[in-house]
Amino acid sequence: MVDFSFTEEQELFRKVLREWCQKNLPIEKVREIDTKQWIPEEIIKGMADLGLWLMTAPEEHGGLGADWVTACIAAEELAYADLTIAIPVHFLVESSWGFVADRYCSERVREECIRPSIKGEAFIGIGTTEAGGGSDVAAFKTTAKKDGNDWIVNGEKTYISGTEECVHLGKGGFWITARTSPAPPEASHRGMTSFYLPMTAPGVEVSKRFDDMGRMGISCGAFTMKDVRLPNDYLMGEEGKGFYMTMEGFDLARLLIGATSIGCSQRALEIGMEYLKERKAFGRPIGKFGMIQYELADDYAKLEALRSLVYRTAWMINERYKTKSFSALECTKLISTVKLLGPPLAFKIFYDTMIWLGAWGYTKECPLEMGMRGIMSYVIGAEGALNIQRVVLVRELLGKEYIDYK
Template sequence: MVDFSFSEEQKLFQKSLREWCQKELPLEKIREMDSKGEISRGIIKGMTDMNLLLMTVPQEHGGAEVDWITACIAAEELGYADLSIAVPVLFLVETSWGFVMDKYCTEQVREEIIRKAIKGDAFIGIASTESGGGSDVAAIKSTGRKEGNSWILNGEKTYISGTEEAKKMGGGYFLLVRTAPPIPEASHKGITAFYLPINADGVEIGKRLEDMGRMAISTGSIAMDNVKIPDSYRIGEEGRGFYLTMEGFDNARLLIGATCLGASQRALEIGMEYIKERKAFGSPIGKFEGIQFDLADLWAELEALRSLVYRTAWMNEEKYRNKRFTPHEVSKYISAIKLKVPPFAFKVFEHVMLWLGAWGYTKECPLEMGLRGIMSYYIGAEGAVNIQRIIIARELLGREYIPYK
């Protein structure tokens, strides 16, 4: 038999997080953070108290060591609360990239960033994308050159989440650079991952980009001019950075799916409340089939995607804990999530805004924040939609069908 219910511990966690969010992240506060362009320090501290930061990291490294289903519950609750999607971004970027960094880094890096980030005293992000493009990770141009027991880093990363937060909180990035020339037919080899401290000599943070959404968390660029770091900042083996990055992307994409479920659920609830009250032509508009059929379709799709997200979270957990599924097998499902859930969430916001009429177009209504925030995941943060299609087709047809090989 299959049991789809959460464990007692997971239910308890969900309840206490919902209560914390109701108290600490009411929609007025979300609006305030969206206008101010920053997540308040108190929220980050509160997230620490709730053991949310890097929550899947093993206890012996200072984390809460929760399973990936619990991490998805957290992402869903934060998405439900913060419709602007900024707090969920902070949560999921740190959880997914902090997990991978912790798994492969040295004890020194753990001391310098992982343990601090768990306490909310440092930020961890991912620095992969460059101005030349983000989808083709193997084409990055930034370099790392070995010099004795150190590495000299050069290049520029852009569209990087959390640059202002890293400046304020300290910490740094899971950085990807090329350390060996590309091998023909295997350009993803020769890429290595490092911990890049934000305050290292030669690191310059560029001007904050003016995004359209998730305003309370920044995006910016990072320039590296002969940045010297010790070999102990290398994450994983030389030349394995591409694979580690794919692992981080998978975890991030899973949490993005859960976040989008939460935001969609909230948008539907806001919509349902409205269509029961709002009258037109003598009836609540929720009585009109044109509206209620739309609601039914969205709800059905939401539940189908929720099943996909949590089943995949279970697979991810089994992959790590019991080696039951191969990473590629899990990636196929995770890419299905990244392909389907953010566009679905965008559709929910769009449709519910239509039910709300003119009110939906104002900033008195929280839905426009969601539409702007969700778009970041739809457009490409942690991977564009066509890249998910390539991954799924690769797993279905075989590697010989990868279009660019």
């Protein structure tokens, strides 16, 4: 039996969130986020009051215990409202990486970071990328060496979302990966261990804030770790198992990126359609021109296909966590499909609708350019480059022996 309906609670949740966004995130506010390069505190607080931050964390740890379909609804609605994508980024990083952190962390980390993040008083993000390794996650150089009951961490991470937010709040940190034992050349991911790194730990220093082209309301920076002493309580899960847990985080983040892509695409199409009916050229609304109509129909069709794929994948992930009825790899295969298709489709829809809007589409009076700049971060590679999703799919379709870099 296939059931494609949302539950009554999910429909109500969407309605409440849509209304909250209409009130609190009108397009002028969104533009302000883009120009001031910061998400205002009242928005962070308002989202905390709604239980949105880390909503996927279990109720006994302070979250809503939201399932992944509901988390996708939230991501979709936030992206529908905030075309800059900054709030959806902040939301999805916490709801995916925070969820995984909560699953594998000690009670101490839960108290210090997870519970405050749920209240909007801290930030929990992801720090895997290094100067020498983005797509090649296992090519990291950061090390963690055991010293009594502690670990001494050395290295640096770069292109990390949320560094300034952590510093500003003075609370929170990152899920980082570090090498704890040498790995054999044929399996460079072995020996990777995950830790919680609080940004306030002595030896941690933000070394850069990148001047990004979009999603200006959330920072992207780099930090160094020099002889940082982390207690064993900050170890996530088991030593040497960091790669698998990190991949779990990427999967969940990529799912929410799919939902984000739906939300901003839907809004762009609505802005575009309104204009197609209003703007006249050659004595008729431009929506009468076949060339534009075909683009609209194609964009709509692809968006509906993405919507079905994202929610099917979210349902599958729910089933996996509840009953293990799907394997991790079955989920990953669909998730990589979502990440491969979602952001480029959203970018294409911003591109098409901006062109329909003519010269107005090229101005900052029109909100579409913020969306195009924002979604580009996910086309480029935040939470994994598109080619890496292709590598995952080919690995699952043809077999590991067909991976071209091995």
